[in-house]
Amino acid sequence: MxxxxxxxxxxxxxxxxxxxxxxTTSTSGIANTFLQANLIVLPSRFASDFRLLCLRNPVPCPLLAESARVGCFDELKSWLPGIEDSRIAAGIDIRRDAPRYMVYEDGELKKFQCADIVEEWSEDHVAFLIGCSYSFENALTAAGLPPRHAVMGRNVPMYRTRLPLCPAGIFTGATYVVSMRMYKRSEVETVRDVTRPYVATHGEPIAWGWEAVKELGIEDIHVPEWGDAPLTLEGKHLSEEDKDMVPVFWGCGVTPQEAVMKAKLPGVVLGHAPGHMIVVDVREWEVLEEKNPN
Amino acid sequence: MxxxxxxxxxxxxxxxxxxxxxxTTSTSGIANTFLQANLIVLPSRFASDFRLLCLRNPVPCPLLAESARVGCFDELKSWLPGIEDSRIAAGIDIRRDAPRYMVYEDGELKKFQCADIVEEWSEDHVAFLIGCSYSFENALTAAGLPPRHAVMGRNVPMYRTRLPLCPAGIFTGATYVVSMRMYKRSEVETVRDVTRPYVATHGEPIAWGWEAVKELGIEDIHVPEWGDAPLTLEGKHLSEEDKDMVPVFWGCGVTPQEAVMKAKLPGVVLGHAPGHMIVVDVREWEVLEEKNPN
Incomplete structure (x- = not known):
């Protein structure tokens, strides 16, 4: 049995x-309709620049919430218009509520997929929660357009690009990371429409079509930097000669982590292990469309 | 006399x-410390996509306010966190309060620098006010770093780039427009620091240095698409051989107008004439730094 x-x-x-x-595993597919969040924890002196990086680049770095105060791991300040601070994740312990964590020191990986960051968290740390694309994947599936990687039980492929972020303070020279899902060319407008309202979780694609691969500066579509290589449903490599299927690219929550790594911040930087997100109390339908902040 | x-x-x-x-002339230099705004007026069916274009690209397209309702030209809804609707521009008449206007029909320029848009405004129009870089120019001057074009009584040079905006609905294929100011290489970090807090008016530069000219895809630095050609203080052409002076590029409020033109919207589209902004009641210091929306 x-x-x-x-x-x-x-x-x-x-x-x-x-x-x-x-x-202790990937949070993909659990707690359906609850928002999942990327976690980044920084020494407080970098918090202001990082906040600005997110606010200047909301498509790859949609800011959901941050520590209520410097050093605070159990209360959040909401960045979602209309969602009160206490509604984000009641009783959260940022140090323990992701299934797995990563620890970096002076830009070097020190711990891989550790169970918590209780020891590493200090009174000088500030945590940021950033939106994640798991939400709009549910919407695509509901619309009869399930992402192929999900159907095949694989991870979404993610790529570095040469598309620059708007710099913010210490965070210069960073570029977009994108996630990719294959669709028929005739499906692209529907895919754009379905994902457009998910403004807190990357929203609609930033580019699509085979020409976008070159424009984004992706070196090899068959070799993603994160996740699994994209395959046809028959398990073969993609082919540009299959003109009917095209890659569709979204801003990706790995972007802010890459920006932090690229900035080579001194000190202890913490994050969730990729795929092992913090799940919050906010439901997907609460953050559809942009709300007026007043 | x-x-x-x-x-x-x-x-x-x-x-x-x-x-x-x-x-009836350019608003450059008047009403010091009061925010100035770019104006775009669209048929209501494009308002949702345009709002999203701004919110996905806040650096070139910082949304300050929009019509309180479809067809409303005398009340605004604020997009500035913490600034109430009625505080933006009391008693405004969007159709008459810019010194000069432009009228487009089916993507073609119909009227150039006309005095008002009372005749053209319809019950189906929605107006958007977008931040303008005049604000941080005051700050640069106050910091002892006056932009050279201002010192020489010339207009700031503005360029089309190949840097893509994040698309939003009908607005696809648009790219950043940037404004450029020359500074010594040693001044760039101070220039970044001074303009960084001006988040509602483009904030810190998006790129700097001679290498940025190529990266942004600017064809000829001596031939801006808008404004006056940049000159040395001696009135000569710039030279890349002068390694000490470098171009510094900011997101520019012409970007959303270009995006609208590129989308070739059917119907009547209205805007202010470049340089002839709507001045609002909000003071520069009220919108420094990003405010939490809740």
Whole structure:
């Protein structure tokens, strides 16, 4: 008999399961309709520049929330218009509520997929939560356009590009990271329409078509920097000769992590392990479309 | 005797003078410390995509306010966190309060520098006010770094680039327009610091140095698409061989107008004449730094 595994169904359940180390794997597909978030934790003197980097580049770096105060790991300040601070993730412990973490010191990886960052967290740290594309993938599936990597049980391919971010203070020279999903050329406008309202989680694609590969400066579409290589449904390499299928590129939550690494910040920088997100209490439908801030 | 001309000293004075046609020229240098705004007026069916274009590209397209309702020319909805709707521009008449206007029909220029748009405004129009770089120029001058074009009584040079905007709905294929100011290489970090807080008016530069000219895809630095050609203080052409002086590029408020023109929208599109801005009631110091929306 196959044991029945109770997957976390809500943001609160996902955080408690991660805190208790009863859930330690990728959060892809769990707690459906609850927003998932990328985590970046920085020494406080870099917080102002990083906040500005996100606000100047909201498509790859959609800022959801940050520590309520310097050193604070259990209260958040919301950056989502209309969503109060306390509504983001009640009772959160930023140091323990992602299933797995990464630890960097002076720009070098020190710990890989560790269970928590209780020891590394200091009174000088500030945490930032950034939107994640898992949300609009649910919407694509619901619209009859499931991303191929999900259908095949693979990870989404992600690529470095040469498209520059708008710099902010210490964060200069950074470029977009993009995620890629293959669609029929005739489906692209529907794919754009379906993902457009997801403004807090990258929104509509930034580029599409084979010509975009060159324009973005992606060296080899078959060799993504993160995630799994894209394949046809028959398990073969993609071919540009298949003119009907085209790559579609979205801003990716790995972008701010790359910007932080590129800035070679001194001191201890912390983050979630890719794919192992912090799940929050906010539902997808609460952050559709841009809300007026007043 | 030279007649004493009373230049408008506040946003309200500037709007009334423009409305009465007693002020009909460029608003550069008037109503010091009051924010000036680019104006774009679109048929309502394009408003949602245009709003999203601005929110996805806040550096070249910083959204300050929009019509309170479709067809409304005398009330605004604020997009500035913490600034109430009624505080943007009390008693505004969007159709008459810029010194000069432009009228486009089906993507073609129909009227150049006309006095108002009372006839052209319809019940289906929506107006958008976008931040302008005049604000941070005051700050640069106050910091002892006056832009050279201002010192020489010339207009700032502006260039088309190949740097893509994040697309939004009908607005695809658009690229950044940038403004350029020359500075010593040793001054660039101070220039970045001085302009960084001006988040509602393009903020810090997006690129700098001679290498940026090529990276942005600017064809000829001596031939800007808008404004006056950049010159040395001796009135000569710039030279890349002068390694000490470098071009510094900012996102430019002409960007959203270019995006609208590129989209070839059907119907009547209205805007201010370049340089002839709508001056509002908000002071520069009220919009320094990004404010949390909640």
């Amino acid at each position: 196959v044991p029945i595994i109770n997957l976390p169904a809500t943001g609160a359940e996902a955080r408690i399961a991660a805190r208790n180390n009863t859930y | 030279v007649p004493i001309i009373n230049l408008p000293a506040t946003g309200a004075e500037a709007r009334i003078a423009a409305r009465n046609n007693t002020y």
